[in-house]
Amino acid sequence: MSTTTSTTLRTIDPSVRQVPSFGGFNRTMLGIELKRVLRNRRTVIFTLIFPAGLFFAFGGTKGWDDSVGYGNVAAYIMVSMALYGAALTAASAGAMVAIERALGWSRQLRLTPLRPIAYILTKAIVALVMGALAVTVVNAAGLFQGKAEMPVGRWVACAALCVVCTLVFAALGVFVGYLVPGENAMQVLGPGLALMSFLGNVFIPIEDHSSLIWHIAQWTPMFGVAEIARSPLTGELPWYAVVNAVGWLTIFVLGAAWRMSKDTARV
Numbered sequence: 001m002s003t004t005t006s007t008t009l010r011t012i013d014p015s016v017r018q019v020p021s022f023g024g025f026n027r028t029m030l031g032i033e034l035k036r037v038l039r040n041r042r043t044v045i046f047t048l049i050f051p052a053g054l055f056f057a058f059g060g061t062k063g064w065d066d067s068v069g070y071g072n073v074a075a076y077i078m079v080s081m082a083l084y085g086a087a088l089t090a091a092s093a094g095a096m097v098a099i100e101r102a103l104g105w106s107r108q109l110r111l112t113p114l115r116p117i118a119y120i121l122t123k124a125i126v127a128l129v130m131g132a133l134a135v136t137v138v139n140a141a142g143l144f145q146g147k148a149e150m151p152v153g154r155w156v157a158c159a160a161l162c163v164v165c166t167l168v169f170a171a172l173g174v175f176v177g178y179l180v181p182g183e184n185a186m187q188v189l190g191p192g193l194a195l196m197s198f199l200g201n202v203f204i205p206i207e208d209h210s211s212l213i214w215h216i217a218q219w220t221p222m223f224g225v226a227e228i229a230r231s232p233l234t235g236e237l238p239w240y241a242v243v244n245a246v247g248w249l250t251i252f253v254l255g256a257a258w259r260m261s262k263d264t265a266r267v
Helices: 027-038 041-057 072-096 098-101 103-107 116-145 152-179 182-199 210-216 221-233 239-262
Strands: none
Touching: 027 041, 027 116, 041 072, 041 098, 041 116, 072 116, 072 152, 098 182, 103 116, 116 152, 116 182, 116 239, 152 182, 152 221, 152 239, 182 210, 182 221, 221 239
């Protein structure tokens, strides 16, 4: 009696990439990215000190006790500064891809099955964590100063929305990081975000809704996220603000994915 064993060998075409699950996104890569950013002392100091410094820079302003929605002007400014600080921090974290391009790391990633969207998602989560640290510090500064007033639930909701909204600027940072050389990324993002904040109803509230500047503000990337982040405080959330935020997020994500897929050269 003989037994015949048949073995089926699967041949793998070396020319065909084996794409891993979720496009290559995994917790190991995410953990490495987080550790790398948090070990950068300048990044951590910038994240912890700069946003709080922005809030205290506006301290002592007359009219901080005036009522705004469910709180006061101090709370309004605190949320605005938390959003700006988180946006700048998240954008700078996302823009680190510019340095990676300069070092040739992005070319190495092009040799792996890692999908552009998975890479951008990893960068976005890292930027989200850094943005959350900035929001926490500014809110702690608001508690320490003692002038900001609004219900606890709305306070927490504003902070959470600030963190979520930083995704827009994390994607912007990655997009800019793939557009310009490493040494120029923050030179573009820093002044650019400041200008967006002035035009986007963040630094200086635009009270005249019939003015030209108001109509310009509605098209800027800062406008929608600012309205969303402050909506628990003001009690108002225009539909066009949500469309603005979602639209810019889509543009930046698609732009970043497109640039990564085209990026093969060392800068």
